[in-house]
Every structure is written in C-alpha cells, then in structure tokens.
C-alpha cells in the first residue's frame with residue numbers, strides 16, 4: 385500500500401464551508417472540480433509536481449449537496465498524471481451525476497478511450513502550466529485530438545496569460561470545442577478592457593468553438609477573500625459577452641493554494657455578481673454544462 389505524505393505547507397480544503405446565500409438553479413453543475421486519491425487506493429503519479437492532501441469522491445459529493453448543486457464535472461488533476469482510475473471510480477459512483485475530463489497519452493488505445501467514454505469522460509485536458517507539467521510538442525497533442533475528436537469529445541486547455549500570444553496559432557487551429565480553464569489566468573491588476581484580457585476576449589469573439597470557465601477567483605485575486613472584488617469584472621465580462629460558452633466551477637479541492645484556502649460557500653456567493661440575471665445564471669450553471677457534458681453527440 386502506497387504511503388503518501390502531502391507536501392510541506394500544503395493547504396488542505398475547507399472541511400466546513402459556509403452555506404451559500406445564493407441558491408443555484410435546479411440542476412446546477414459544478415463544472416470544474418477534482419478528486420485526489422485517496423493515495424493509498426489510487427496512487428499519485430510518479431511524474432507529479434505536487435503531493436496533495438486526499439480529497440475523495442465521497443467528500444466531493446458531500447460538498448456538491450451542501451452547496452446546492454446537482455452534478456459535477458470532474459477534471460483529471462495533474463497529480464494523477466494520465467492514470468485516470470480515481471476519476472473513473474468517482475464517475476462510476478456518481479449515479480450519472482458526474483462527467484469527466486481525462487488526461488491521456490498519445491499511446492492510449494481505442495479500448496481505453498471506449499472505457500473512459502463509457503464511464504462518462506467527454507474531454508481531454510492539455511496542460512501548459514509549467515509548474516504543473518512538462519508541456520509536449522504540438523504534434524503530441526494533435527495526435528491525441530485525432531483520436532478523441534471522432535468520439536465527440538472536446539479539449540480543455542490550461543495555460544498562463546503570457547502563453548496565449550505564443551500559442552495562439554495552435555489554440556486557434558484546434559478542430560474541437562475548446563474549453564479554457566480559469567479565463568486563461570488573467571493578471572487582474574491590469575485593466576479588464578486592456579490589451580492582455582482583450583486578447584483573451586478576442587480569442588473567444590473570433591473563435592466560436594472556444595469556451596471559458598469563469599472560475600478560480602481565489603487563484604487570480606489580489607484583493608482576496610471572501611469577495612474577490614478584483615476578479616468579478618473579468619468573469620462578468622465573459623458571462624455577459626458569451627453567455628452560451630461559459631462554465632462555472634468551484635475548483636475544489638483547490639490544489640496549490642498558498643495565500644489561503646477559500647470558503648466554497650463564499651465562492652458560490654460570487655455567482656450572482658458575475659451572472660446578474662436569472663437567465664445568465666441558468667445558462668452558466670445548467671444549460672451550457674448540460675449541453676457540453678450530458679448532451680447528444
């Protein structure tokens with residue numbers, strides 16, 4: 385049995401989040417969250433860049449219920465590499481209430497892809513954040529896309545704001561739906577209508593296959609909890625401009641946070657500030673994730 389020690393100074397998720405004041409609409413989806421291990425059942429990957437504290441499927445489902453959500457989209461965390469066993473286990477235990485985004489290598493077999501699909505996986509994640517993974521040449525990702533596109537899956541990309549200019553041609557050449565994690569990690573001390581975030585808005589405006597998760601105020605904010613005021617205009621801009629291509633997620637259990645561990649109830653209370661009308665809330669939390677993850681392919 386593997387015995388994993390979480391990294392020194394690792395911040396563990398909040399075991400007692402507040403009850404949100406905002407009530408999500410019926411059928412709401414937390415479209416970005418993870419499971420970690422437990423490491424003694426689902427070992428962390430040898431190539432991982434961090435060792436977290438365990439965060440099990442039971443704990444995730446309890447949070448879902450506490451926050452008033454109906455469903456989860458569970459995204460393969462980099463600490464599990466391309467070993468999707470913990471993700472698949474959670475999907476299979478969810479009684480159809482979770483879908484997944486996996487990480488696969490270019491050597492993945494058709495049988496492995498079919499098994500992931502049957503478990504509820506609907507996309508793959510390409511990570512370009514160097515503190516999390518060692519990015520591969522573009523050809524590596526293209527080989528994977530050739531394999532997953534016929535299944536009707538999409539691609540989730542995670543990158544730093546500075547990477548967008550450099551990787552623009554690659555990102556905009558992808559033939560599938562492309563979902564960007566955490567708004568492409570804008571520097572929220574820069575103006576929301578300035579050139580840096582303007583480039584991200586242009587990415588979405590010019591490419592109708594590009595979606596964004598309006599998630600992770602806790603990572604992006606300099607003004608801090610619980611209201612994360614400085615992130616709100618960025619997320620609200622995307623929700624109002626692209627109401628049919630935005631997703632929201634808790635990012636539980638919040639890997640690699642160093643400044644603080646967010647109260648997940650407070651994160652939910654930001655939703656009405658970034659999606660001010662009931663119509664926008666329903667599209668963000670129900671219609672969009674249901675179309676992408678539970679819809680006909």
Ligand SMILES: O=C(O)c1cc(C(=O)O)oc(=O)c1
Pocket residue numbers: 460461462463516565603635639640
């Ligand atoms: O910014 C991060 O550290 C982070 C890490 C991971 C992961 O390790 O998969 O996922 C995220 O969504 C965010």
